[in-house]
Amino acid sequence: MARSPKKAEAAPITNIYEGSIPTARLKDKVTYRHVLAALVDNEAGVLARVIGLFSGRGYNIESLTVSEVDRDQHLSRVNLVTSGTRQVVEQIKAQLNRLVPIHIVRDLTDDGPSVARELALVKVVGTGEKRVEALRIGDIFRANVVDSTTQSFVFEVVGNTEKVDAFIDLMKPLGLVEVSRTGVAAIARGAAAIEG
Amino acid sequence: MAAEAIVPRPPAADSGESAAPEPMLGAQIVLKALEEQGVEVLFGYPGGAVLPIYDELFKQNSIRHILVRHEQGAVHAAEGYARSTGKVGCVLVTSGPGATNAVTGLTDALMDSIPIVCLTGQVPTHLIGNDAFQEADTVGITRPCTKHNYLVRDVDQLARVMHEAFYIARSGRPGPVVVDLPKDVAMALGQYVTAPRGIQRQQHKTYRPQLKPQPSAVEAAVTLMANAKRPLFYTGGGVINAGPRAVAALRELVRLTGFPITSTLMGLGSYPAEDSQWLGMVGMHGLYEANLAMHDCDVMINIGARFDDRVTGNLNYFSPGSKKIHVDIDASSLNKNVIVDVGVIGDAGIVLEEMLALWKARGYRADQQALKGWWRNIAQWRARDCLRYDQRGKIIKPQYAIQRLYELTKHRETYITTEVGQHQMWAAQFYRFEEPNRWMTSGGLGTMGYGLPAAIGAQIAHPDGLVVDIAGEASILMNIQELSTAVQHRLPVKVFIINNQYMGMVRQWQELLHGGRYSESYTDALPDFVKLAEAFGCVGLRVSDPAKVDETIEEMIAVKRPVVVDVVVDQKENCYPMIPSGKAHNEMLLGPDDGGDKPIEGEGLALV
Numbered sequence: 001m002a003r004s005p006k007k008a009e010a011a012p013i014t015n016i017y018e019g020s021i022p023t024a025r026l027k028d029k030v031t032y033r034h035v036l037a038a039l040v041d042n043e044a045g046v047l048a049r050v051i052g053l054f055s056g057r058g059y060n061i062e063s064l065t066v067s068e069v070d071r072d073q074h075l076s077r078v079n080l081v082t083s084g085t086r087q088v089v090e091q092i093k094a095q096l097n098r099l100v101p102i103h104i105v106r107d108l109t110d111d112g113p114s115v116a117r118e119l120a121l122v123k124v125v126g127t128g129e130k131r132v133e134a135l136r137i138g139d140i141f142r143a144n145v146v147d148s149t150t151q152s153f154v155f156e157v158v159g160n161t162e163k164v165d166a167f168i169d170l171m172k173p174l175g176l177v178e179v180s181r182t183g184v185a186a187i188a189r190g191a192a193a194i195e196g
Numbered sequence: 197m198a199a200e201a202i203v204p205r206p207p208a209a210d211s212g213e214s215a216a217p218e219p220m221l222g223a224q225i226v227l228k229a230l231e232e233q234g235v236e237v238l239f240g241y242p243g244g245a246v247l248p249i250y251d252e253l254f255k256q257n258s259i260r261h262i263l264v265r266h267e268q269g270a271v272h273a274a275e276g277y278a279r280s281t282g283k284v285g286c287v288l289v290t291s292g293p294g295a296t297n298a299v300t301g302l303t304d305a306l307m308d309s310i311p312i313v314c315l316t317g318q319v320p321t322h323l324i325g326n327d328a329f330q331e332a333d334t335v336g337i338t339r340p341c342t343k344h345n346y347l348v349r350d351v352d353q354l355a356r357v358m359h360e361a362f363y364i365a366r367s368g369r370p371g372p373v374v375v376d377l378p379k380d381v382a383m384a385l386g387q388y389v390t391a392p393r394g395i396q397r398q399q400h401k402t403y404r405p406q407l408k409p410q411p412s413a414v415e416a417a418v419t420l421m422a423n424a425k426r427p428l429f430y431t432g433g434g435v436i437n438a439g440p441r442a443v444a445a446l447r448e449l450v451r452l453t454g455f456p457i458t459s460t461l462m463g464l465g466s467y468p469a470e471d472s473q474w475l476g477m478v479g480m481h482g483l484y485e486a487n488l489a490m491h492d493c494d495v496m497i498n499i500g501a502r503f504d505d506r507v508t509g510n511l512n513y514f515s516p517g518s519k520k521i522h523v524d525i526d527a528s529s530l531n532k533n534v535i536v537d538v539g540v541i542g543d544a545g546i547v548l549e550e551m552l553a554l555w556k557a558r559g560y561r562a563d564q565q566a567l568k569g570w571w572r573n574i575a576q577w578r579a580r581d582c583l584r585y586d587q588r589g590k591i592i593k594p595q596y597a598i599q600r601l602y603e604l605t606k607h608r609e610t611y612i613t614t615e616v617g618q619h620q621m622w623a624a625q626f627y628r629f630e631e632p633n634r635w636m637t638s639g640g641l642g643t644m645g646y647g648l649p650a651a652i653g654a655q656i657a658h659p660d661g662l663v664v665d666i667a668g669e670a671s672i673l674m675n676i677q678e679l680s681t682a683v684q685h686r687l688p689v690k691v692f693i694i695n696n697q698y699m700g701m702v703r704q705w706q707e708l709l710h711g712g713r714y715s716e717s718y719t720d721a722l723p724d725f726v727k728l729a730e731a732f733g734c735v736g737l738r739v740s741d742p743a744k745v746d747e748t749i750e751e752m753i754a755v756k757r758p759v760v761v762d763v764v765v766d767q768k769e770n771c772y773p774m775i776p777s778g779k780a781h782n783e784m785l786l787g788p789d790d791g792g793d794k795p796i797e798g799e800g801l802a803l804v
């Protein structure tokens with residue numbers, strides 16, 4: 001499992017485009033999980049370019065979401081969760097930046113605190129004791145029941161990936177039959193915004 | 197323009213200054229955009245989906261169309277044209293098989309960063325996705341082998357896309373761009389818009405490569421250089437792509453610092469080979485002195501090269517003691533293969549000029565004592581004379597043929613292209629380039645069949661130049677049909693076949709890695725190249741006697757028509773020096789007697 005990056009590092013975090021990522025950090029062989037966000041032109045094929053880049057170069061995608069965020073300017077936002085060594089993650093960012101329809105790439109893991117959320121719809125089938133237990137756990141996770149029959153519930157759970165994972169794990173012995181997840185949407189904390 | 201006559205005119209509006217220009221056919225927009233972009237030559241091959249464009253071509257005189265014999269040839273020809281002029285090469289092919297045939301050329305251009313705009317026909321928009329006749333998902337197929345590509349569905353976007361395609365192809369790190377044009381779009385009426393000019397041109401919405409480096413990065417680089425004891429310039433195709441300004445600045449900086457310089461296969465010619473600071477090519481078949489200098493240097497200054505595996509050998513042992521500076525216009529080249537100490541992003545010309553200015557302003561001078569010692573080391577490596585070969589007896593050594601070609605053509609305006617294999621490496625070793633844009637070879641992709649069409653492209657750009665494709669007998673058969681193109685367009689290209697009857701490079705690897713089992717690397721039933729040349733309407737010459745090599749080359753030069761020279765050479769000669777795969781620079785083999793006791797094993801066996 002990928003470790004999350006160390007927070008406060010002595011060296012100032014600079015962008016590779018200034019050519020000044022300390023060599024020692026690039027040589028670090030530890031794999032970190034990074035959440036990246038990109039603003040892209042919402043045009044045909046742009047998602048294929050991103051996915052093709054990852055598959056063609058053997059990068060790892062844990063989660064990828066795309067949706068239009070600015071209708072007037074035809075801008076979509078890609079949220080991407082990947083993991084790799086520092087060198088690989090820097091490569092990924094540089095390669096993404098090279099794609100013509102990409103306006104900007106941000107590393108939400110590197111560039112200060114951020115929030116990441118995903119939503120899952122979780123179908124649990126069961127009766128009696130298990131059904132009650134499922135409801136109880138749903139409550140603890142503040143999951144909404146968005147559909148129910150006498151034998152089943154569909155829970156809607158929102159949170160970071162770890163929380164959603166934990167909820168799903170707990171539901172497994174309680175009759176979990178199907179999961180649908182949105183993938184991660186992420187955004188930096190504070191007033192600053194990414195602009196295309 | 198004559199073409200305008202056929203535009204169905206809209207009812208005459210009372211014209212004012214502000215009246216929109218008359219709409220024109222998509223096909224006319226294409227030609228007008230090409231003209232505005234300064235395109236003089238289009239390499240292409242017609243077919244159903246591009247007939248409207250060919251019809252417009254027929255009606256005009258400003259753009260010359262070169263009919264090739266295979267679409268792969270069209271792209272390589274455009275590459276030769278681009279690489280020998282610094283302009284964008286332009287290609288026009290039909291849908292389906294026309295587009296798929298172009299794929300190898302596009303990939304080649306991507307790997308070697310050659311600016312190409314390739315227009316492909318497409319089935320009409322309403323048929324896209326229906327498996328129509330000659331439909332291929334061209335943007336899907338070419339997405340990974342182009343810098344960018346477009347499918348134009350709206351004729352009013354066509355002019356903008358065309359201009360943008362040229363901008364993308366030539367800006368930043370150059371590369372191939374495909375514009376896929378459905379037939380109905382080529383036949384629809386739309387508005388032409390002119391190309392953005394001046395500052396606007398650089399203001400593309402998203403694609404704005406960084407040309408000017410960070411001053412701090414330049415400063416860090418120059419400081420490292422000034423403190424170097426064993427420095428080395430390592431330059432690549434990026435310097436040539438950056439143009440004459442970069443080449444001039446490089447030459448000045450190298451002379452001013454007194455540092456030695458080596459270059460990749462793609463960078464040959466950016467620094468004059470006759471100069472004493474030139475060490476020759478680096479890499480797998482590079483010169484001993486260049487590779488040893490790479491291994492032992494303490495400051496490496498990489499300008500526009502990409503630490504390709506052909507250059508670095510085993511990365512674990514690559515130049516272990518050096519601080520590395522990397523100048524590249526493509527940020528993704530930095531720290532991709534080799535982690536560097538100073539990365540400088542920018543145009544090679546601008547960066548080199550800024551380095552020069554800073555070096556001068558600070559009055560830097562490298563440690564002369566140390567530099568002297570470094571040059572002494574280099575002199576010892578040079579004394580090994582790694583390119584030595586023996587031309588004895590009645591059989592022509594391939595090296596000898598290329599060396600004679602060099603001696604007899606070096607005072608002319610000569611352009612050399614190659615195919616891929618041993619002959620390519622010998623050409624890189626023995627043909628010495630004084631100027632950029634004179635050397636066209638398939639470096640990144642290693643495409644057999646590149647040389648002849650590339651020669652055609654170079655010859656079109658330089659009608660008075662001497663253009664020679666140094667070929668292997670196996671490679672030349674991959675695009676031999678282009679002889680017909682040369683004849684049709686009266687292009688006096690020369691094909692200089694180093695004929696060893698083997699896929700020599702394959703055979704060499706089989707000797708090194710597979711116990712000399714020559715599985716399928718001997719070409720039986722080769723054609724008679726002299727007769728083949730004649731059948732195409734070229735002149736065919738053959739030479740097998742070393743004493744006749746010179747006169748044959750003289751004759752080849754004298755004939756003002758396409759010539760094929762079949763040089764019958766020693767079948768067993770191998771290309772040295774060589775860094776076997778998986779080995780380090782200082783484990784180079786200098787000749788056949790060097791390798792016997794060190795069989796390649798383990799990791800190296802699986803590398804290419």
Ligand SMILES: Cc1ncc(C[n+]2csc(CCOP(=O)(O)OP(=O)(O)O)c2C)c(N)n1
Nearest residue numbers: 617618619642644668669670671699700701
């Ligand atoms: C299109 C293509 N197919 C296969 C290869 C693999 N390959 C590299 S060199 C070579 C042999 C080339 O033989 P020849 O043209 O006779 O040149 P020589 O090595 O004998 O000088 C082959 C098959 C290649 N580079 N390109």
